[in-house]
Amino acid sequence: MNYIIKKEKNYLIVSVIGDVDISLTDSLREDVDRALEEYSVNRLVFDLTEVDFVDSSGLGVILGRYKRVTAKGGKVYLAGAKPQVKKVLDLSGLPHLMEIYPSVGLLLDKIG
Amino acid sequence: MNKAVLEFSSRPENVAFARVAVAAFVAQLDFTLSDLEEIKVAVSEAVTNAIIHGYDNNPDCMIKLEIKIVEEFMEIEIIDTGKGIKDITRALEPAYSTDPERMGLGFAFMQSFMENLNVSSSPGKGTRVKMSRRAGTPGGKTVSEQ
Numbered sequence: 001m002n003y004i005i006k007k008e009k010n011y012l013i014v015s016v017i018g019d020v021d022i023s024l025t026d027s028l029r030e031d032v033d034r035a036l037e038e039y040s041v042n043r044l045v046f047d048l049t050e051v052d053f054v055d056s057s058g059l060g061v062i063l064g065r066y067k068r069v070t071a072k073g074g075k076v077y078l079a080g081a082k083p084q085v086k087k088v089l090d091l092s093g094l095p096h097l098m099e100i101y102p103s104v105g106l107l108l109d110k111i112g
Numbered sequence: 113m114n115k116a117v118l119e120f121s122s123r124p125e126n127v128a129f130a131r132v133a134v135a136a137f138v139a140q141l142d143f144t145l146s147d148l149e150e151i152k153v154a155v156s157e158a159v160t161n162a163i164i165h166g167y168d169n170n171p172d173c174m175i176k177l178e179i180k181i182v183e184e185f186m187e188i189e190i191i192d193t194g195k196g197i198k199d200i201t202r203a204l205e206p207a208y209s210t211d212p213e214r215m216g217l218g219f220a221f222m223q224s225f226m227e228n229l230n231v232s233s234s235p236g237k238g239t240r241v242k243m244s245r246r247a248g249t250p251g252g253k254t255v256s257e258q
Contacts (some may be wrong), residue, residue, distance in 0.1 A: 022123040022160050029213070053131075053149070055156040056221060060214040084149040091224055092217055 002027055007039045011077075013104060015047040020058030029061050033068070042074025047104045049080030059092050066097055077111075079104045113182040114140075120172040121190070122163045129189075130177055131155040137179050138186045141247035150225035151188075151245065159243045164214075166194025166239055170250035184247040193238035200231050201242040 002024050003016045012082045014032055016024075036044065046062055048054075066076045081089055089095055101107035116137050120126045139148060159175060167173040176191040197203050206220040223229050226243040233239040239250040 004144055019128055020125050021124070021156055022163065053152060053156075055153050055160065056215045056217040057156075059217070063215055065211040069128060085144065087146075087149075088153060088221070091221065092215060 003031070005031060005035045007035075007041060009108065011045050011108070012036060012039055012042055013039045013045045013047055015050065015104075017050040019050055019053040020061075021053070021055050022057040025057045025061050029064065032061070032065055034067075036069070042069055042072050043077070044069050044074065045077045045079055045104060045107060047079050048082070048085055049103065051082065051085050054085050054088055056092070059088070059094060062094060062111045063097075066094075075099075077101060077107055079107050116179045118177040118179075119174055120177070121171060122167045122175050123171045126161060126175070127156055127159045127163070130159045130175075134177070134179055134188060138181065138247075141181060141184055141186060143247050147245075147247070154222045154243055155188060155190070156223040157221050158188075158243070161218050161241070162190060162194065162239065165197070166192035168195065185244065186247070187242065187244040189243075191238065191242045196235040196237055196239055197231070197233040199236050200233055204231065223245035 002018055003014060005012065005014050007013070012035055016028070032044070044065060062076070062078070069076050075100045078089065078094070078098055080103045081100065101110070118130070118133060120129060135148045135152050136156045138151060143151070162175045163169060173192070173194065178189040178191070180187045204219045207216045219229070219231070222241070222243055226245045228244045230242040231239065
């Protein structure tokens with residue numbers, strides 16, 4: 001399993017594991033979109049704690065979900081990126097669009 | 113000169129194979145782990161472009177990868193024989209993408225993480241992405257390890 005999707009409080013938390021590239025993005029995109037519909041939540045958290053690698057394909061999934069969620073008045077958060085993942089995130093500009101927290105626990109403590 | 117040549121199917125699962133193979137080969141140079149992570153991103157972007165744009169996601173085409181090491185210098189070429197790029201200048205612009213689900217940052221990441229990037233393409237014939245970097249020289253932004 002490369003990702004786990006669960007609802008916690010009023011958040012949909014997507015915990016991704018390992019490498020995020022085009023071998024994963026189609027299924028990740030479809031499953032997150034389906035879960036957003038099924039759980040009827042508009043606050044989405046990408047937990048990147050266990051992500052070892054991400055490229056622009058993976059970031060595209062996050063950006064696509066950001067557009068979708070914010071269009072309905074929701075918010076997207078990022079949590080737990082390792083240094084090599086944070087470097088790619090910073091270069092992409094995504095942190096200007098969404099809040100980043102060191103971990104999901106800290107995120108939920110602060111805004112939950 | 114030390115050289116490796118790989119040829120593999122244009123399948124999404126081979127993107128990881130390509131970047132890990134390159135990292136393993138160039139690890140004989142004095143690259144840090146952070147450098148190798150950057151090189152992996154650049155390779156991933158180039159191979160992904162070949163699959164998605166060059167071959168329109170057709171998994172039955174072939175991508176060629178050549179890696180050369182000369183002293184402390186490494187050069188990577190990713191070659192496809194797909195549809196090619198009509199307007200390379202526009203394709204190289206950051207945030208240019210033909211797909212709303214993609215960031216259009218593939219070439220920007222390659223430029224950031226490599227010292228030199230050269231893209232040559234002929235519509236209908238394919239695309240050749242050549243990128244190089246010297247060991248011990250930061251390719252782009254540096255981030256301290258935690």
